[in-house]
Every structure is written in structure tokens, then in C-alpha cells.
Amino acid sequence: NAGVTQTPKFRVLKTGQSMTLLCAQDMNHEYMYWYRQDPGMGLRLIHYSVGEGTTAKGEVPDGYNVSRLKKQNFLLGLESAAPSQTSVYFCASSELLWGGTEAFFGQGTRLTVV
């Protein structure tokens, strides 16, 4: 019962470096999401995907890119990391995109950009 798995769990980057966060889900969900969580701000949607090969922007997409080459995987990329991207990143997936569907979350990736 893995659910949603994120790698890595922790990472420290220097300003300007790049990295990719990997999200994998084993529930055969069509929809996947990347959120960031910052102190005092709750979670905010970065990008999401409605299916293999499709992505869309969320509330705070600037500075990030995503790809969904396989249905079970959703990658979040930072091309040139900035201190403002220091955050905890959560991946989630859901079966549906409407009707109060439950989102299943991974354990998060704590990213620090110095």
C-alpha cells in the first residue's frame, strides 16, 4: 500500500542549481498535483495534470516546470533554484477532478535553497 511516494524527502540546493522532484502513485489515478506549503500560507497549487502527457498551471507556477510522461509519475522541475523556492513540496493524486473527490498526498519533500 504505497499510495503516493515522493523522492527525495530532503534536499539542499544552492541558488541557481536545478533539480527534479519525483512523484509516483500506484492507485491508477488520472489526476496528479504539485503543491507547495509555506509557513502561515497553507498549501498552494503549482501545477497539475489531467492525464498522461498533459499539464496545466496552478496558482503559483512561475519558476517550475512539470512533466507527466507516464500515468503513474509526475515530475516537478526547478531550472534555476531561488531562495524563494525554499518550501515543503507535496504531490497528490485523485481519481476524479470533481464532486468532492479525495486527494491522496505524499509525505512531502523539504527543499532548502541557500
Add this chain to the structure above:
Amino acid sequence: AQSVTQLGSHVSVSEGALVLLRCNYSSSVPPYLFWYVQYPNQGLQLLLKYTSAATLVKGINGFEAEFKKSETSFHLTKPSAHMSDAAEYFCAVSLHGGANNLFFGTGTRLTVIP
């Protein structure tokens, strides 16, 4: 635009006491409403949700919430707090009920005092 306001970033209760976490929403139409819980070093987990069926919603671990349209509220309650309830709780609102349209509150950290 949709939004939620959670009153009180920190709430402390004694073990066995009533838990009351407040959430008020803003939405132009009847929304979907959610409560998620985040235990330390874990992702978010759905506690309960309102999808316009019944106004009193029962969730996991003995929690429940009541949708009050006149007060635009969706407060979370539990009659008797347990030590294992210590966590951060997030209220969220969505117009269409999908996780790509989910707006989170800033969270309430619940501490349970033995």
C-alpha cells in the same frame, strides 16, 4: 473567488476535552468543503468533506463538522480529545470539488495536554 479563514493558528486542549477548530469560507456559490489533517512529518489525510448531501458530516477518528450556510462556517469538532489528535488541521474549499480547484486555509495546530 473562494477562500477559507481558520481562526486561531494554535489551539490547546486538555485530553478528554472538546475540540473545536473554526473555519469560515467565502464562496459565491455553495462550495465543497474539506478538513484535512497533517500529522508530523506526513502528508495530508482527508478527515471529512461536505458535498451538499447532509449538513452534519462525520469523519474519521470521531471528528465531525457542520455546514452552516447562514454563518458561512464549517467548524470541526470532536467531543473528547485524545493525545493522538495532536496535528495540524487544514480547512479547504473548492467550487467544483476537484483538487485543482482546492484552496486551503492557513492551518490550525492542535496541541493536546495530558
